[in-house]
């Protein structure tokens with residue numbers, strides 16, 4: 001058995017225990033101060049071990065609401081159950097929901113983070129592991145998670161994952177995941193390759209490792225040269241449809257101004273803003289839909 005599912009009473013007890021652990025960590029880290037969060041939060045790990053042994057959890061962790069929560073240190077490879085390889089560019093078409101996904105992390109515009117928090121906008125972030133992003137700025141990863149973001153792997157190097165060796169792609173996937181999870185203690189079953197590009201081996205390897213490759217439905221065009229805010233806003237709104245995945249970037253062109261305008265308008269048009277977990281409700285692309293006891297199973 002790779003990990004356990006927690007439901008009902010034990011789940012509530014666990015949620016309380018996790019909240020307690022988070023509080024202890026916050027206190028240990030200097031709550032409210034500007035102190036940097038270390039790359040590996042050892043305090044959390046030791047608290048986690050205590051909770052884990054008390055609840056009889058496995059080393060790999062447990063699944064709660066599409067999250068694998070783990071206190072595992074080092075390589076995380078093998079913690080996710082294998083899935084059928086798939087590139088997902090849209091969520092559930094029967095639900096009037098859209099999701100904002102926000103990528104990279106170079107030169108992040110922190111007004112966006114404040115906007116998400118102030119407007120209670122769920123989001124999913126695909127963050128780069130290396131290249132001066134997550135590894136160098138664990139506090140940025142923590143800020144995303146604290147703002148309610150689902151923080152997912154966008155590979156270590158942001159190189160195009162075509163024609164690469166298996167070892168190279170494994171290091172890209174799991175290296176980035178390890179850096180994120182050292183801070184968040186959470187693994188989501190999603191990866192986005194640079195530029196949305198991949199080849200068949202890279203897609204197959206992602207599935208085998210338990211990741212769906214998530215691309216997008218609507219591009220805000222904030223990574224193109226000299227975009228105009230009005231055109232970006234109008235183009236994004238014109239593409240709205242049930243289950244749409246919107247692409248933007250922490251350091252994109254006009255991203256803050258575009259989001260500031262589209263968020264209220266999306267809601268006004270009757271769409272619920274959600275994260276990928278919410279967008280994929282009723283689809284196979286959820287961890288809780290695939291993970292069972294008895295070892296690795298493919299997605300269903």
Ligand SMILES: [Zn+2]
Pocket residue numbers: 103104154158193194195
């Ligand atoms: Zn990117």
